[in-house]
Amino acid sequence: MKIALVGNPNSGKSSLFNALTGLRQKVGNYPGVTVDRKLGQFQLPNGTLVHLSDLPGTYNIYPKSEDEAVSAKVLMLPSHPERPDLVLLVADATNLRRSVLLCTQVMDMGLPVVLALNMVDLIGKQGLEKKVKVLMTQLGIPVVPVSARKGLGLDDLLQRLQEVPSPRPNPFFVVPSSFDAELAPFLDRLQTQNRYLAWQASLRPDLLDLDLAANQNSDKLVSNELAVRYERIQELLGEECLAAPSDSEKTTDNIDRWLMHPFWGYLGFAAVLVMIFQAIFAWSSLPMDWIDAGFSAAGSWLSAVLPDHFLTRLLVEGIWGGLGGIVVFVPQIAMLFLFISILEDSGYMSRVVFLMDRIMRPFGFSGKSVIPLIGGMACAVPSIMMARTIPDKNERLITILATPFMSCSARIPVYVLLISVFVPEGSQWGIFNLQGLVMAAMYLLGFAMALLVAFVIKTFRKPSIAAHFVAELPLYRLPRWNNVGITIYHKCRTFVVEAGKVILAISVVLWLLQQAGPESDMEAVAKRFEPQLAAVQQDSVLKAQVEAEYAGAQLQASYAGVIGRSIEPLIRPLGFDWKIGISLLSSFAAREVFVGTMATLYSAGDGAADDESGRFAKLREKMAAERNPTTGEPVYTLAVAMALLVFYAFAMQCLSTVAVVQRETKSWKTALGMLAYMTAIAYLSALATYHLFS
């Protein structure tokens, strides 16, 4: 049996979905749109297996967003493959009028409905029985009081779902007969007798891909229908049944007095931000170190037990190494979504939107852009997906395109390396650590560029003035920990799968490019190093040193080296040499690869591989000592370092982000355009920086 969960946003629909299906659920995507599709399973007491789909929250059947359109389509189209056998309508007991409006629409569409009266824990025992009775008699459908958060009433609900109620014969809203002529072609096309379905189709033929013309004034007709329904509901249910309870409302009002305050509200939000940063950067570093150590230990073990063969190295260095580079970000992403789902679940997020909307608007953002931009400091990939909640198309696009400029955590290792080599450790004005200041400046630089780019895009992709922004500020609730857990699980999974595919594929290709090279060059390198290696076989220290030099020479002779050298003329004006060229090239999979590639090139690798900081120190030493072979000048001057820092701040060196932008905007033009202009901005800014400092 197919059951669809339908309800207003914030009606507790997802809680009920989680309560009914537990972990027997899958999150996918509806074809052609970026809307999460949640499917789950559970069994009724009589053994029937139920396929439950959690349709996106919707206020009524006339959609105003991509999410709502999905719900409308599934319910409207009689031939839709997902059309449910039964609709489980989730009504918010604290806000009955609106929920019942949606309920009457779904019933008028001829679908059998069972009403779950949710959040009954908030309205108190008195009056509940009466409410349920009024609803049952007036609507003529089974009504079950539940509290999805507290797990109340679920058994009763399962019992009720075993019987499919018959559809109500007379509709709540009767389509005026003056529209008969307009409805005829729609009745015919949809092959239905239901005049209300034809009426809906005539107002929104676009939803069903019908090539029939829409009714004129469809907005006016929708408003009229809603007005008629609201009136009818008032008549049927009466003032007493519809009255909102006041207790939890009072608590919310008291909290809002502070959290929406023009001064304290912002202070509170700043405190929340500080905590999120703390979580992403400080609290996740320990698990990240474990993952890092675990992966390299497992890698060493693999190369020890497997025969020394090309395939072993491909597995250990290419695939396993690439995988480690993805998984290491999972703790940060989990932390990010821990906070975001708590903020969303508690109802605070919409207050953030309220506080930030006016401040963000001059840059073409919406209040809802704040969260993706903050998330961009952990990782752009899941953050870009969060922009889905922004209703205006252009505001959403601007948010998507600005987010990759935020300094994501993959940039940190690069910043740390360059800053530690070139910025002295002293302090400024006796208080600020100089290196720390430069690090902070890098974050500001990324944020400033995000604003600038957003501002520029806004001038030709203006958010429409007609776009209305109407957001509900729901009651505050304690977050439900199982919902939070499920969200974190799904987001991490999506990241590992979506970003993972791209990073893994590229890291394998890059590894191959680094291994293979023009045959004669590779042979020459082998000829030079093999005898040396044989000679020092007994001495482990010398052996490690020769091996590191060997790897460096191999990389120089490889195809990656060839490409790195061939782009040298292009990056010469920035003060970059071919070694930096190779590193730039390899960081196309993931930025942080820069550090590892530099280490190999400077033969700072494997020699001290057990000791991370020793390896790092060695690389720093070698980079500082590097001289240009013809001029004898140091390669890494302050100007070069600054240019490199700026380049990494702005360049789009993350193909997972490009892929996710393509998926979210459905446009290769946008995704590749972003790649092009970000590279251009990075190049020109690095050029300017180089000249400024030299």
Add this chain to the structure above:
Amino acid sequence: MHLGLLKKGQKAVVESIEGEALENYLMRVGLVPGDLLELVAEAPFGDPLAVKVNGVKVAMRRHDAEKVAIQLTEA
């Protein structure tokens, strides 16, 4: 008088909403002509603002609020 002129804490009855698309948006969340509303919060510069209607808090931008005609109720 329109909703943009309402002061915090004041109550008013919604008379009409200019623009069918906006009317639609507001009716969806439960703000219907004839309803009693109260202005409960304003962000800095008075934009956006939040009203409470039928126990629901709704935020909207100022330029939209100016399209909502209201009748002030006696306090």
